[in-house]
Amino acid sequence: MKTIQQKIWMLVAIVLFVMIAIWLTLTFYNQKTQDQYNEILQRYLEMNEVTNASQQVITDLNNFLIDPSFNNESSLSSSTRNVLAAQSAVSELRNEENDFILTNYINLIDSFVETVERSVSYQNAGDADSSLAEFSEANRISTYISEMTLSIIDSELKSYESFYRDIIAKSDDLNQMGIWLFLMMTSFLLLLAYLFSLSITRPVHQLRKAANELSKGRFDLPIKVDSNDEISFLARTFDNMRVSVNNLFAETQMKAQLEIELQENKLLLQESQLRILQSQINPHFLFNTLNTLSKKAYLEGSEETSDLLVNVAGLFRYNLKRMDRPVTLYEEVVVLKQYMEIQKARFPDRLHFHTEVDDSCLTIEIPGLTLQPLIENAVIHAIEPQEDGGHIWFRIIDQEEEVRIEIEDSGGGMSFDKRKQLLEGTIIPENGHSTGIGFSNVMKRLALFYSRESIVSIDSEEGRGTKIMLKLPKTRGIADAGEAADR
Known part of the structure; x- marks a missing residue:
């Protein structure tokens, strides 16, 4: 190879x-x-x-x-x-x-x-x-x-007159030969560079096409890449993951079908019993179920699926426990990265996430579930509508008395009226989109938490993306991130 x-x-x-x-x-x-x-x-x-x-x-x-x-x-x-x-x-x-x-x-x-x-x-x-x-x-x-x-x-x-003329003729021939050699060498190198680039871009294009098919849920199509380099190894590994996920889906469907048949055969099961059973499916049960599925996927060799389920479980657990008390910025960044890992699984080739984090700022306190709704807005408006996806930048910058947090996307941006409605909390979600807590809820909780207004600002124009900026004071800082996790 x-x-x-x-x-x-x-x-x-x-x-x-x-x-x-x-x-x-x-x-x-x-x-x-x-x-x-x-x-x-x-x-x-x-x-x-x-x-x-x-x-x-x-x-x-x-x-x-x-x-x-x-x-x-x-x-x-x-x-x-x-x-x-x-x-x-x-x-x-x-x-x-x-x-x-x-x-x-x-x-x-x-x-x-x-x-x-x-x-x-x-x-x-x-x-x-x-x-x-x-x-x-x-x-x-x-x-x-x-x-x-x-x-x-x-x-x-x-x-030597004829000899001189012969030398001049040879000199002209040499110049012409140099020009032809240059043209031939240029053409040869261009052809060679094209073939070389084709040997790399063609397998990458085939791999991208296969990834698009997987993103559409077509796990039955084998991944074939005509290459004999690292891309071929990556394709084989990707295909093994596809087979594992496909087998997991098939096994899950088979078990679901068996369970349906079993339920149909239980004639003694009454409607009241079903309601009691359904009421027991609470958030903690779903969290435990995700952990069980993660371990099962890991044991079956689907490590990426296992990691995805672990991220979903971690995000779910964070949503259950962090609404009633402040958390550190470190904890918010951790759950934010888990959320982005889940989104990258949805948009493997379309989502480009860039981070720039000053670790010295991660110990300040912040209301729980502040960053995830904002980053979710960026995913909904910058990644989902764009066929080629887009970029999201997340930055934490130390500014002496304040910590500046920026969430920037390369989406279509928004008009002045829409920014105004968003900051005033009067905007209505479009196309059924909802971020759970919502942008206005985040602004209200930040204003109450820090007892000040104008913490959130938006910089955006139509056609050039959106940047949301948070200016958090350091007045509620704590010793370190581990101390926040213990409280």
């Missing part, structure tokens, strides 16, 4: 391989072209070096003839060696096309060096006229060397 992380690394490796291959190809062709340029340029430089060296020899020879000192003689010897070194480098440029002219060129350099040496010899022998004649001859040969160098370079330029 390939994990999603392995797929990502594989995509990265392919991208790096393609980029390195393109870089190596372009570098190879560029280096090859550059080497060819350098080779031709080196030929021209070496030929030009002969001219420069010969002219330097003429200058040093003239200085020596004027002043035959040791320094001038050393300079002349050094420049002569440079000419011979340049001659040696030029001889390595010989090929079939320039063999004849290059041979003459090398011989001409030899004649130049011999003439310079004769001029020095005559000067050392005291024959100034002969030395001057040889100097003139050396100067003439140096001029001829310069002309011949230009002739050879011109010949080289003509010989």
Whole structure:
């Protein structure tokens, strides 16, 4: 099984391989072209070096003839060696096309060096006229060397003209190849990214579709996901949960049917006895029944169903015990999270719940069942009407003398008149919606509890959601949350 992380690394490796291959190809062709340029340029430089060296020899020879000192003689010897070194480098440029002219060129350099040496010899022998004649001859040969160098370079330029054109053509081809490689690489990577994203989004879409079917109560449809990564494991686990819930429903229905048949067969059961039995089904019995169902679901392997029943039982128990006395904000947050777990089971893909809680504020006292009705309003108006669901944000913020509680949703919002009616307690529930205690009841109990008004405020406009804000004073704070639970 390939994990999603392995797929990502594989995509990265392919991208790096393609980029390195393109870089190596372009570098190879560029280096090859550059080497060819350098080779031709080196030929021209070496030929030009002969001219420069010969002219330097003429200058040093003239200085020596004027002043035959040791320094001038050393300079002349050094420049002569440079000419011979340049001659040696030029001889390595010989090929079939320039063999004849290059041979003459090398011989001409030899004649130049011999003439310079004769001029020095005559000067050392005291024959100034002969030395001057040889100097003139050396100067003439140096001029001829310069002309011949230009002739050879011109010949080289003509010989390599086609080569230059070929290099320019290759450079254009290289640019076009780079453009095509870039387009091909871009297309390949886009296709690869599409296939990669499809391998992730398709299983997620199949899983979402299956979850929607489950939310509609269709537990008989198997969950199939075409994948070989973590999503496949999640789908199998989800399918096992579906089977467990479906079996539980089937077992419950079968037991209900058996009980109906048993009741029908009890001819001695009178109507009065039925009424007595029905009167015994009180809230505590329902709470105990939920706990029994939770344990049974856990024993049968349906842990998520068990957790859901535990949350329902906890919420039910809290509703029974917390109306007659204040509770801590910590206890309200706990039951609020239990309520949201139940709602998430109803809207697994549509409900997005975000919390931001300052733990230092959880010890203050608050009337029981204050937050759950407000959050229920948000679920009814922000999640249920929207096909794609929505977001609910719950925040507890410490503001020195007060604790600020915000319940914000991404629903359709409300008009100014509706906000006013809601704050005044004159609004009528729409479409049969009721939150049990109700928004107005919460405001009245908060006003009595803290002996002050304007605790609740609403920020909302049509089309941009609703934010309900509670500003609770810290005057009724207690030591900690555990102390509140003991009282």
